[in-house]
Amino acid sequence: SAVISQKPSRDICQRGTSLTIQCQVDSQVTMMFWYRQQPGQSLTLIATANQGSEATYESGFVIDKFPISRPNLTFSTLTVSNMSPEDSSIYLCSVQNPDRNTEAFFGQGTRLTVV
Amino acid sequence: AQKITQTQPGMFVQEKEAVTLDCTYDTSDPSYGLFWYKQPSSGEMIFLIYQGSYDQQNATEGRYSLNFQKARKSANLVISASQLGDSAMYFCAMREGYNFNKFYFGSGTKLNVKP
Numbered sequence: 718s719a720v721i722s723q724k725p726s727r728d729i730c731q732r733g734t735s736l737t738i739q740c741q742v743d744s745q746v747t748m749m750f751w752y753r754q755q756p757g758q759s760l761t762l763i764a765t766a767n768q769g770s771e772a773t774y775e776s777g778f779v780i781d782k783f784p785i786s787r788p789n790l791t792f793s794t795l796t797v798s799n800m801s802p803e804d805s806s807i808y809l810c811s812v813q814n815p816d817r818n819t820e821a822f823f824g825q826g827t828r829l830t831v832v
Numbered sequence: 833a834q835k836i837t838q839t840q841p842g843m844f845v846q847e848k849e850a851v852t853l854d855c856t857y858d859t860s861d862p863s864y865g866l867f868w869y870k871q872p873s874s875g876e877m878i879f880l881i882y883q884g885s886y887d888q889q890n891a892t893e894g895r896y897s898l899n900f901q902k903a904r905k906s907a908n909l910v911i912s913a914s915q916l917g918d919s920a921m922y923f924c925a926m927r928e929g930y931n932f933n934k935f936y937f938g939s940g941t942k943l944n945v946k947p
Contacts, residue, residue, distance in 0.1 A: 748933060759923060759937045760877075807875050813933075819884070820867055821935060823877035 719744050719812050723824030730800055730831050737796045738827045740810035745790035750811040750821070751783070760809065766793045800831045833858050836924050836938035844944050845914045852899070853909040853941045855924035863929030866907040868898065871921040871940070880922075883907060914945045 720743040730736050740749060751763040763783055764772040772785040786794045797804050810824045837856045845851035857866065868880040883891045883898045891898045899908040911918055924938040 750933075750935075754875075759939050760935075761937075762934060765933060809875075809877060811877075811935075819865055820879045820882050822879060823869075826875040826877070828875055 719746065719815055719822045721810060721812060721822055721824040723810055723827060725827055726825055727828040728830070730829065732801050732831055734800055735796055735798045736800065736829060737794050738808055738810070740793045740795070740824055742791045742812055744815050746812040746815055747790070748813065749787065749793040751785065751793075751795045752809045752811060752823075754807040754809065754826075756805065763795070763808075797829065800829075802831045805829055805831045835859065835936035836926055838924055838938035838941050840941045841939075842942040842944070844946060845911075847916060847945055847947050848913055850910060850912045851914055851943065853911070853922050853924075853943065855907045855909065855938060857905050857907060857924075857926050859905075859926065859928050861928045865927045866898070866900070867925040867927075867935070868896070868907075868909045869923045869925060869937075870918075871923060873920070877923070881909070911943075916945050916947060919943060919945045 722741045724739050749766045752760045753763050754760050762775050763778045764774045764785055766772045766785045766787040768787045768790050782798055784796045808827045811821045814820050835858055864885045866883045870878045870880055881891050881893045881896045881898050883900045890900050895912045897910045921940045921942050923940045925935045927935055
């Protein structure tokens with residue numbers, strides 16, 4: 718299994734500001750994934766982050782709004798830029814089970830409220 | 833078309849009874865994986881159970897079992913002997929063989945266990 722530490726766990730931010738979310742994994746993984754879960758909704762994949770290359774973004778998500786860093790095989794950050802109330806969501810990072818490449822494990826999530 | 837469909841927005845079950853949460857999926861890929869996750873009010877996503885498309889037997893993990901009916905494309909989660917701590921959102925998810933890195937999540941079922 719993999720233990721994922723994500724922080725902050727929650728934050729309340731002013732509109733127009735940016736927040737960087739950190740994700741630390743206790744083992745080396747090739748890919749890390751960032752998801753958004755809007756209130757009362759399911760999870761939507763924002764992007765896939767590979768070490769040493771630019772992140773791959775899903776339709777509807779752009780790098781200028783959600784820049785991602787992946788400096789090494791155990792760490793990634795997601796920044797939510799120029800926030801608006803519509804960005805209020807839970808943001809989760811995720812990795813595949815490094816032992817058997819089936820299920821994904823998730824961090825505790827960051828509950829973001831933009832006011 | 834929706835990849836994962838969960839038709840039960842909310843379910844109630846009496847403590848100590850069994851409950852089935854429905855999930856149907858849509859894929860033309862012969863290789864895929866099906867997953868169930870639990871999300872308590874704290875927001876974390878907890879992996880419960882995995883079923884591979886080529887697995888001959890239904891997956892079981894403690895009180896959780898997955899009723900896999902391939903021809904009907906259904907992957908229902910059965911929770912036996914419900915406990916108050918089972919109250920949470922439950923998400924069904926799928927990964928397809930051609931893009932095994934991407935999870936598709938259903939809309940979720942809110943389970944309430946009554947004492």
